[in-house]
Amino acid sequence: MARETRNDFYPAPIVDENMRPGVIARLVVFIVVLTGSAIIFGIFRQRLGDPFLLGMLGILAMIGVGYLFATAVGFIQIAPRSTADELSKSYVDSMTHGLIVTDVKGRVVYANRAYATMTGATTAADVKTVEGLLSDAPEASPVIYRLASGLRDGQSGDGEFRMQQSIRPGSDAGAHWYRVAARAFNVPTQRQPLLAWQLADISTERAEQERFFLDLQKAIDHLDHAPAGFFAADQEGRVTYINATLAEWLGLDLASFTPGSTNLADIVAGDGIALVRAVKADPGTTRNAVIDLDLSTVKGEALPVRFMHRVSATREGAPGPSRTIVLNRTQGEDSSADLRAAEVRFTRFFNSTPMAIAGVDHDGRILRTNAPFLSLFSTVVDRDAVDRRARLDSVIHERDRAAFQAALDKAKLRQAEISPIDTMLPGNDERHIRFYVNAIVDAAGAEGAEEAAIVYAVETTEQKALEGQMAQSQKMQAVGQLAGGIAHDFNNVLTAIIMASDLLLTNHRPSDPSFPDIMNIKQNANRAASLVRQLLAFSRKQTLRPEVLNLTDVLADLRMLLQRLVGTDIKLKVEHGRDLWPVRADIGQFEQVVVNLVVNARDAMPGGGEITVRTRNLPAAECASFGFRELVDADYSLIEVEDGGTGIAPEVLKKIFEPFFTTKDVGKGTGLGLSMVYGIIKQTGGFIYCSSEVGKGSVFHIFLPRHIPEAKTAGEVVAAAPKVQDTAKDLSGSATVLLVEDEDAVRMGGVRALRSRGYTVHEASSGVEALEIFNALEGKIDIVVSDVVMPEMDGPTLLGELRKLQPDIKFVFVSGYAEDAFARNLPEEAQFGFLPKPFSLKQLATVVKDVLEG
Numbered sequence: 001m002a003r004e005t006r007n008d009f010y011p012a013p014i015v016d017e018n019m020r021p022g023v024i025a026r027l028v029v030f031i032v033v034l035t036g037s038a039i040i041f042g043i044f045r046q047r048l049g050d051p052f053l054l055g056m057l058g059i060l061a062m063i064g065v066g067y068l069f070a071t072a073v074g075f076i077q078i079a080p081r082s083t084a085d086e087l088s089k090s091y092v093d094s095m096t097h098g099l100i101v102t103d104v105k106g107r108v109v110y111a112n113r114a115y116a117t118m119t120g121a122t123t124a125a126d127v128k129t130v131e132g133l134l135s136d137a138p139e140a141s142p143v144i145y146r147l148a149s150g151l152r153d154g155q156s157g158d159g160e161f162r163m164q165q166s167i168r169p170g171s172d173a174g175a176h177w178y179r180v181a182a183r184a185f186n187v188p189t190q191r192q193p194l195l196a197w198q199l200a201d202i203s204t205e206r207a208e209q210e211r212f213f214l215d216l217q218k219a220i221d222h223l224d225h226a227p228a229g230f231f232a233a234d235q236e237g238r239v240t241y242i243n244a245t246l247a248e249w250l251g252l253d254l255a256s257f258t259p260g261s262t263n264l265a266d267i268v269a270g271d272g273i274a275l276v277r278a279v280k281a282d283p284g285t286t287r288n289a290v291i292d293l294d295l296s297t298v299k300g301e302a303l304p305v306r307f308m309h310r311v312s313a314t315r316e317g318a319p320g321p322s323r324t325i326v327l328n329r330t331q332g333e334d335s336s337a338d339l340r341a342a343e344v345r346f347t348r349f350f351n352s353t354p355m356a357i358a359g360v361d362h363d364g365r366i367l368r369t370n371a372p373f374l375s376l377f378s379t380v381v382d383r384d385a386v387d388r389r390a391r392l393d394s395v396i397h398e399r400d401r402a403a404f405q406a407a408l409d410k411a412k413l414r415q416a417e418i419s420p421i422d423t424m425l426p427g428n429d430e431r432h433i434r435f436y437v438n439a440i441v442d443a444a445g446a447e448g449a450e451e452a453a454i455v456y457a458v459e460t461t462e463q464k465a466l467e468g469q470m471a472q473s474q475k476m477q478a479v480g481q482l483a484g485g486i487a488h489d490f491n492n493v494l495t496a497i498i499m500a501s502d503l504l505l506t507n508h509r510p511s512d513p514s515f516p517d518i519m520n521i522k523q524n525a526n527r528a529a530s531l532v533r534q535l536l537a538f539s540r541k542q543t544l545r546p547e548v549l550n551l552t553d554v555l556a557d558l559r560m561l562l563q564r565l566v567g568t569d570i571k572l573k574v575e576h577g578r579d580l581w582p583v584r585a586d587i588g589q590f591e592q593v594v595v596n597l598v599v600n601a602r603d604a605m606p607g608g609g610e611i612t613v614r615t616r617n618l619p620a621a622e623c624a625s626f627g628f629r630e631l632v633d634a635d636y637s638l639i640e641v642e643d644g645g646t647g648i649a650p651e652v653l654k655k656i657f658e659p660f661f662t663t664k665d666v667g668k669g670t671g672l673g674l675s676m677v678y679g680i681i682k683q684t685g686g687f688i689y690c691s692s693e694v695g696k697g698s699v700f701h702i703f704l705p706r707h708i709p710e711a712k713t714a715g716e717v718v719a720a721a722p723k724v725q726d727t728a729k730d731l732s733g734s735a736t737v738l739l740v741e742d743e744d745a746v747r748m749g750g751v752r753a754l755r756s757r758g759y760t761v762h763e764a765s766s767g768v769e770a771l772e773i774f775n776a777l778e779g780k781i782d783i784v785v786s787d788v789v790m791p792e793m794d795g796p797t798l799l800g801e802l803r804k805l806q807p808d809i810k811f812v813f814v815s816g817y818a819e820d821a822f823a824r825n826l827p828e829e830a831q832f833g834f835l836p837k838p839f840s841l842k843q844l845a846t847v848v849k850d851v852l853e854g
Contacts, residue, residue, distance in 0.1 A: 013093060014116040015108050015124045097200035102129055104192050118199060120168040130180065130197040139163050140178070147182040151195055156183035160202070167199075177206040229305070229326030235319045237264040237277075246326050251298035269294040269302050274375035281313040281320070292329070293371065304329040356457040358392060359450075364408055365389040367451060376433075376459060377425075392455060396435070397424045407437035411453035422460065432464045433457055465629060490528070491816035491837035492743040497525045499749030502841040506756070525838070546584045546684070548707055551615050551637055552576045558591055562598050562613075569608035572598075577616035581637050581706040589680045596673050597641040597700050604645030604698065612642045618703065626701070628689050635706040636686070642699040648692040656690060731845040732758040735782035735852055739763045740770040740798065741814070742790045750785070753841035754848065767793025771801055779806050783852055785835075785844075788815035796826055803830070810851050814839075 092099060098115030102108055111127045121127045131148055134140040143159035150157045158181035166176045179200045184193045223230060229246030233239050238260040247254045250267060265273045272293030281287040291307040306327040312320035356373035358366050366389060377395045393401045400423035407421060421435040436456040501522035508515045559574055566572050594613070601611045618638040623631050648656065657678040681688040685705050692698035737759045741747035747763055754761045762777070764770035767790055774781055784802065788795040795813050802809045812833040826832075833851040835844065 013110060013112050014121060015111040015127055097198055100127070100129060100197050100199075102195050102197070103190075104195065106131070109194060115199060118168060118201060120170070130182075130199060133167065137163065140180075143180060147180065151182055151184055154184060157181070166201075176201060176203045178202065229328070231324055231326065233264050233322045233324070234260070235321060238262070239264060239267070240321075249297070249303055249326075249328060250295060267295050269296040271371035271375045273371075274378060275371045276307070276309065277378070278374045279309055279311050281311050283313050283317040284315040286310055286312045295326075354458070358455045358457075360392050360408070360453055360455055361389070361450060362412060362452040364391050364393055364405070364452075366392050373457065376457060395425065395433075395457075396421075397426055397429075399423075404435065404437070407435075408453055411437050411439040413439075430461065432460045434460045492746055494525050494528055494838040496743070496745035496749055498522060498838050499746070499753060499841050499844075501525065503749065503752060546586050548582050548584050548709070549587055549590065550582060551580050551639065551704075554587060554590065555594070555613060555615065558594060562595065565595065565599055566602045566611060570602055570605060571610045573610060573612045575612060575614035577614070577638075579617070580615055581617050581635065583637050583704040584707040585684045585704060586680075589684075593677045593680050593702070594639075594641070596677050600673065601641060601643035601645065601698070604643055604647075609644045612640075614640050614642070617706075626689070628687070628701075631687050631689075631703065636703040637706060639702040639704070640699055641702075642697065644697040647694040647696055648690065648698055649694055653690060653692055657688075731842070731849050733849060733852065734758055734760070735848075736760045736777075736780060737762070737848065738770060738773060738781045738784045738786075740765075740767065740784065740786035740790070740795070742766060742787060746787075749841070750844060753844055757845050759848070766790050767795070767798035767801075770798055774802065774805070781806075781809070783810040783812065783848060785812045785814060785848065788813050799826065799830065799832065812847055812851055 092110075093112055095112060095114055098118045099110070099112045100108060100115050101110040106129055108124075108127055108129065111121075111124075116122070116127060119128065119133060131144055134144050140161040140163065143161045147157045147159060158179065160177060160179045163176050163178065165174065167178070179202045181198045182195065184195050186193050224244035226243065226245055229249060230241075230243040231239055231246055232241040239262045240259045242252065242254070242257065242262075244254060246252075247257065252262075264276065268276060270293075272291075272295075275291045275293055279287060279289040279291070287310070289307070289309045289311075291309055293305065293307065294302040295305050297303055306329055308325035308327070309322065310324065311322045314320055353370065353372065356370065356376045358369045358373050361367055393404050396404050400421055403421050404423075407419075421437070423433055423435065425431040425433060434457070438454045438456065440451050440454060501518055504518045505515070505522070508518060555574055555576070559572070563572050598611060598613070605611075616638050618636040620633045620635055623633045623636070656674050658675060678688055681702060681704075687701075687703040689701045690698060691701065737754055739747060739750050739754065739761055741750060741763075742765050744765070747765065751761045751763050762773050762781070764773050767786070770784070770786065771793075774784075784798075786795040786798055793801075795815070799809075799811050799813075802811070810833075811831075812835055814835045814837060816837040833847050833854075835847045
């Protein structure tokens with residue numbers, strides 16, 4: 001048996017200039033010196049004798065002792081090759097890939113045997129550097145040049161290249177792949193770094209990779225052209241892979257398909273996605289389910305399929321990726337075509353109906369459901385609940401479970417006439433559901449049928465909200481009509497009282513004992529008039545004088561008044577939005593709205609706090625973020641009044657805008673403040689809502705439509721406002737006035753007031769009588785002052801008839817209702833003045849004077 005040598009395990013390097021140099025030469029010199037010394041000692045002994053010899057021996061002894069001492073203290077060292085060097089060299093010598101080390105000038109310092117074998121070198125003189133070997137090879141030179149350039153900059157690198165034949169001359173023909181790596185390293189005994197190049201033949205590795213890639217391509221090809229569809233989705237439901245079969249069914253172009261760009265909900269038709277999402281795995285496990293549903297093709301067509309669906313979950317219970325095999329239910333054996341078509345139609349109808357459907361057994365347990373059922377009750381019922389046959393009354397509010405059980409008992413007795421059950425979802429009183437429980441009567445009348453009843457469910461949340469909104473609207477409208485009617489009649493009474501008070505005051509001086517009583521009558525009449533204006537504001541029948549407003553300027557002017565109203569214990573903060581859109585509103589009424597809301601906020605913070613009034617622009621796209629059902633998407637200027645007070649309870653919040661509703665003590669509030677605010681905002685064309693949380697405060701949101709200026713029409717109504725003049729004005733006149741009023745007290749007061757100013761006044765109690773007087777006077781009337789609502793012929797009709805006789809007749813309407821309530825029924829070119837009730841004698845004389853002069 002041959003004896004193994006060290007070189008069998010660690011082939012000797014072909015070049016090793018790193019061995020310790022001169023060891024043999026020094027040994028030869030040492031032997032020669034010893035031999036020469038012995039000869040010289042022999043010669044000198046014969047000539048000089050023993051004393052010389054003893055002297056020389058003494059000198060040598062001293063040199064030896066000095067050498068031993070120097071060795072002991074470490075001044076002279078004997079450095080044999082260390083164990084670490086042996087291990088490193090043995091490791092490098094045993095490497096299967098080639099290694100060559102050069103200095104910075106390209107001189108070979110070390111090359112292992114593997115490098116020589118790979119490059120075909122037989123002697124040290126045949127060894128070439130990697131650059132010298134491959135720089136001229138077109139396939140390898142780019143990689144070699146890049147690595148060499150990197151070494152000069154002190155950077156390591158690697159690369160791969162393919163040669164048409166082996167580097168070793170005379171080896172087998174055929175292409176070879178090589179991997180080359182280069183790096184620089186420092187040696188303690190060297191001033192300059194050394195460069196290490198590694199060269200490995202990776203042809204076998206590349207062949208294995210190519211074989212694996214081909215196998216993978218075949219597997220993908222088999223999967224793509226399988227008779228079944230397949231897709232994979234991540235935990236978010238994004239499709240990460242889809243095979244060619246399914247893509248062809250759906251009409252997708254695989255060349256343009258990007259993983260993750262398509263969501264599973266995009267390709268599942270109808271509520272089928274609810275069936276898919278209902279399949280959930282337990283933490284750390286997977287779960288399989290079979291689902292029949294429709295997919296939606298690119299053309300919008302429905303494709304009936306069956307999912308072999310597998311989902312997974314992490315150990316924490318979070319959803320994981322899913323894998324699904326898809327079977328096309330339109331394909332199969334011709335013999336079962338009719339049965340398959342019937343099954344597809346049933347599944348499509350069952351899952352596409354807008355109603356949620358569930359089959360229950362005699363105990364009320366869920367046997368099967370359709371997709372809308374799982375979608376409707378997704379927060380209560382999932383696939384697990386169906387699989388474990390959970391009770392259906394788990395989705396019914398506790399108060400209505402007895403009614404459901406009664407309906408189920410009737411269904412068991414095959415009673416078809418069953419009333420619907422209106423209920424709510426458990427734990428969510430805002431979602432309303434209506435259930436229908438139908439009995440199952442099969443053709444044979446079998447008693448052992450698995451289903452005891454079919455339960456249909458439909459969500460009625462929107463319907464209930466509309467019903468509540470309609471009821472509230474009808475109630476508010478009815479109260480508004482009542483308030484408007486009362487206000488109209490009450491205005492006539494107040495007008496008579498106020499004018500009578502004015503007439504008495506003209507005949508009584510302040511020193512008269514009756515003067516204070518008359519003033520008290522007038523002041524209380526004015527207070528009553530303010531109450532009437534609130535009723536009219538709520539019923540949206542008050543007179544508004546809209547103008548284009550800049551809310552920033554309005555709130556800036558109002559700030560001092562608001563500061564005085566809130567007092568010293570409450571901080572008022574006004575935040576102005578940038579570049580606010582203009583709005584069109586009555587400035588006086590808008591100020592009243594802000595004042596009312598700030599005062600209410602003050603009263604909600606008896607211990608002090610902060611009130612914030614802020615404004616900003618609200619584009620139409622942001623309206624939906626508020627979640628207010630009636631708010632129409634449009635551009636608004638938003639005004640918010642926020643306080644940090646006690647808040648409003650939910651049951652109270654629903655009633656705050658109703659008239660005469662108040663939470664204040666008896667005698668401390670009329671309950672018309674917020675209803676007036678509501679009416680003003682609504683009549684302006686805006687919206688107002690309140691958000692509140694008990695203990696945290698309230699926020700009132702006012703949405704006023706953005707005003708876009710338009711060109712004025714030729715027939716725009718011009719109405720004169722009854723303003724009290726700051727400076728003295730001559731209100732006397734000599735014109736002829738026709739006063740038309742069906743209320744005797746108001747008419748008599750108006751006649752006396754105008755006659756006292758010098759006017760010639762003719763009076764009429766109706767429109768018909770006014771036409772007769774006008775004809776009798778042959779049209780010699782300068783101005784007509786008429787009530788709007790009168791028997792036989794109202795004011796607008798009278799104006800129309802008079803314009804036929806005298807087109808430029810001057811006319812003033814008097815009414816307790818808003819000007820817009822009747823102005824829209826007049827011709828566009830009609831010109832008239834307007835005087836709202838109740839009014840004083842001075843206001844009547846002022847309007848008549850202004851219209852005559854205008």
